[in-house]
Amino acid sequence: MEKILVIEDDIYISEMLCELLKQHNYAPIAAYSGTEALLLLPQGGFSLVLLDLMLPGKTGEEVLAEIRGGLSVPVIVLTARTDKETTTQLLRSGADDYIAKPFDNNELLARIDVQLRRAAPPKSEMAQLRHKDMVLDLDGFDALVDGKKAGLSKREFEILRLMMSHPNKVFTKNNLYESVWGGEFWGDDNTINVHISKLRGKLHALSPDTEYIQTVWGIGFKMSE
Amino acid sequence: MEKILVIEDDIYISEMLCELLKQHNYAPIAAYSGTEALLLLPQGGFSLVLLDLMLPGKTGEEVLAEIRGGLSVPVIVLTARTDKETTTQLLRSGADDYIAKPFDNNELLARIDVQLRRAAPPKSEMAQLRHKDMVLDLDGFDALVDGKKAGLSKREFEILRLMMSHPNKVFTKNNLYESVWGGEFWGDDNTINVHISKLRGKLHALSPDTEYIQTVWGIGFKMSE
DNA sequence: AATAAAGTTTAAGACTTTTTTAAGATTTAA
DNA sequence: TTAAATCTTAAAAAAGTCTTAAACTTTATT
Numbered sequence: 001m002e003k004i005l006v007i008e009d010d011i012y013i014s015e016m017l018c019e020l021l022k023q024h025n026y027a028p029i030a031a032y033s034g035t036e037a038l039l040l041l042p043q044g045g046f047s048l049v050l051l052d053l054m055l056p057g058k059t060g061e062e063v064l065a066e067i068r069g070g071l072s073v074p075v076i077v078l079t080a081r082t083d084k085e086t087t088t089q090l091l092r093s094g095a096d097d098y099i100a101k102p103f104d105n106n107e108l109l110a111r112i113d114v115q116l117r118r119a120a121p122p123k124s125e126m127a128q129l130r131h132k133d134m135v136l137d138l139d140g141f142d143a144l145v146d147g148k149k150a151g152l153s154k155r156e157f158e159i160l161r162l163m164m165s166h167p168n169k170v171f172t173k174n175n176l177y178e179s180v181w182g183g184e185f186w187g188d189d190n191t192i193n194v195h196i197s198k199l200r201g202k203l204h205a206l207s208p209d210t211e212y213i214q215t216v217w218g219i220g221f222k223m224s225e
Numbered sequence: 226m227e228k229i230l231v232i233e234d235d236i237y238i239s240e241m242l243c244e245l246l247k248q249h250n251y252a253p254i255a256a257y258s259g260t261e262a263l264l265l266l267p268q269g270g271f272s273l274v275l276l277d278l279m280l281p282g283k284t285g286e287e288v289l290a291e292i293r294g295g296l297s298v299p300v301i302v303l304t305a306r307t308d309k310e311t312t313t314q315l316l317r318s319g320a321d322d323y324i325a326k327p328f329d330n331n332e333l334l335a336r337i338d339v340q341l342r343r344a345a346p347p348k349s350e351m352a353q354l355r356h357k358d359m360v361l362d363l364d365g366f367d368a369l370v371d372g373k374k375a376g377l378s379k380r381e382f383e384i385l386r387l388m389m390s391h392p393n394k395v396f397t398k399n400n401l402y403e404s405v406w407g408g409e410f411w412g413d414d415n416t417i418n419v420h421i422s423k424l425r426g427k428l429h430a431l432s433p434d435t436e437y438i439q440t441v442w443g444i445g446f447k448m449s450e
Numbered sequence: 451a452a453t454a455a456a457g458t459t460t461a462a463g464a465c466t467t468t469t470t471t472a473a474g475a476t477t478t479a480a
Numbered sequence: 481t482t483a484a485a486t487c488t489t490a491a492a493a494a495a496g497t498c499t500t501a502a503a504c505t506t507t508a509t510t
Contacts, residue, residue: 091335097322110316139394141444153497154443190457191499197458215457217507378486415468416488422469423486440468442496 002047002116003027007037007063008078009055017050020105026112034058038066041073048115049075051095061093068094074115078103129164131223132210134203136164145206155180156199159192163213163223172220196221227272227341228252232262232288233303234280242275245330251337259283263291266298273340274300276320286318293319299340303328354389356448357435359428361389370431380405381424384417388438388448397445421446 004026008014011032018028029046031037035057041049049067053060060077067075077090077098090098097111127138135144141157143150152160158180163171173192177183196213203212214224229251233239236257243253254271256262260282266274274292278285285302292300302315302323315323322336354361360369366382368375377385383405388396398417421438428437439449 088329088331088335091332091339096339104313106313107316110313114316114321137393139391140447141395141441155498157444189499190501193457194459194499197460201459218456380487414488415490418468419470419488422471425469440495443467 001025001027003029003045004112005029005031005037005040005046005049007031007034007049007055007060008052009033010052013052020108024109034060034063037063041067041071046073048112049073050112051075051077053077053079053081064090064094076108076111076115129161131164131167131212133207134210134212136160143203143206145203145210148206150202150206152199152202155195156202159195159199163221167223170216170220170222175220226250226252228254228270229337230254230256230262230265230271230274232256232259232274232280232285233277234258235277238277245333246337249334259285259288262288266292266296271298273337274298275337276300276302278302278304278306289315289319301333301336301340354386356389356392356437358432359435359437361385368428368431370428370435373431375427375431377424377427380420381427384420384424388446392448395441395445395447400445 004021006014006017006021006028008017008030009032014030014032018030021028029040031040034055037049037051038058051060051063055063058066060079064075064077067073074096075094077095078101079086079090079098080101081087087098096115099108099111129136129138133145136142136157137144138161140149141154142152143157143160159176162176162179163169173189176192177189200213203210211224214222216222229246231239231242231246231253233242233255234257239255239257243255246253254265256265259280262274262276263283276285276288280288283291285304289300289302292298299321300319302320303326304311304315304323305326306312312323321340324333324336353363358370361367361382362369363386365374366379367377368382368385384401387401387404388394398414401417402414425438428435436449439447441447
């Protein structure tokens with residue numbers, strides 16, 4: 001969950017902000033002065049800073065300058081002054097965005113979204129397949145359930161990739177053998193069964209109550225409904 | 226010089242924009258319709274898009290959707306509608322920022338600045354990649370662990386640079402060979418293994434207890450978790 | 451309910467891939 | 481041109497995966 005530092009001296013506004021952020025699944029941390037903010041910031045872990053301009057201790061401008069001196073966290077400034085002079089100056093001095101007080105909750109959330117999306121390391125590719133709560137990471141060659149890795153072997157991964165790219169198809173052993181092993185299927189082969197078993201075992205370890213691979217008796221296997 | 230695509234059907238505004246951009250050392254390219262923009266975009270090279278919402282051919286919203294479908298170029302929308310509804314929707318649907326028409330030149334320039342700064346991380350930061358306690362110094366062509374140099378060879382450095390720029394991806398030997406050696410991979414080649422081994426040896430000398438490069442059996446290598 | 455057929459699981463050995471070492475070939479730098 | 485560094489090849493050792501086989505379980509059929 002993304003930690004957001006809320007730098008705002010007005011307790012009423014601060015609480016309102018934190019409440020709003022919590023409701024939208026962020027983890028807000030409140031700082032009530034510029035100095036307090038500068039104490040909290042180096043401990044890191046913040047994905048974004050919401051900064052009120054008028055602060056006791058240090059002004060928002062000073063805080064902004066110090067943040068920009070050493071950190072790359074995105075900063076959205078809350079300001080009552082919306083004249084072009086001020087806002088332009090703000091953007092120039094390192095703010096990533098600003099929003100006028102009083103602000104609209106949805107616009108604030110949208111702007112937070114944009115900054116977080118921007119700041120997030122550019123995911124090289126969203127190369128992934130999904131099935132229920134499992135993600136098959138095609139770059140990482142592994143399956144994940146809420147971030148936990150299954151540790152698939154190559155064959156296991158390839159079976160899953162094949163099946164997940166056609167989630168409604170039932171794969172015969174013949175199908176699987178030809179795609180994954182790349183040869184013709186010799187009827188009396190138990191290899192696939194063993195691999196499916198291992199695969200289920202690894203997925204089961206991540207999420208004991210979910211069935212991912214379904215047996216279709218007399219035919220083969222498919223991804224569960 | 227940064228190329229900026231100006232998508233605006235009003236010739237007067239378009240020229241004014243291009244003139245402003247030229248004066249500030251950008252290279253503006255004008256598109257006078259959504260369809261024209263979509264023809265120009267794939268040819269790439271644009272650092273930023275200025276998008277008017279009301280367009281002939283395709284609406285701005287459609288153009289925005291198509292851009293977001295495949296490109297990561299930042300988009301600033303020019304809009305006359307500034308109600309929260311519209312602007313929030315814009316940001317949600319992939320715009321990076323918007324500016325109200327008629328706009329203030331300085332504010333526009335500031336916002337362009339912000340987006341370009343965001344899109345192209347500052348070079349000082351670009352000049353290094355980090356992984357655990359190791360820093361890959363792209364200027365110095367070497368890896369460092371608390372200031373100590375690994376003394377990488379060219380190939381070793383390039384392997385590490387490739388892998389560290391996609392820290393979650395598993396690189397097959399094919400991947401590595403094609404990127405680092407620049408040719409096609411000849412399956413029975415042990416060269417990469419030897420280089421990885423040497424590389425690990427040098428990193429190990431700097432930090433004996435840290436694993437930097439992880440083997441993914443049957444597939445390839447990746448940066449360790 | 452008994453039987454046959456199909457699927458599942460386990461464990462051990464076969465097999466493949468990776469690691470390491472060392473020597474020879476090639477490239478780079480002085 | 482020579483010396484040094486780097487790269488490639490080769491081979492043996494180490495590590496991990498895959499297949500086989502056998503015992504067990506579930507499902508379908510008579």
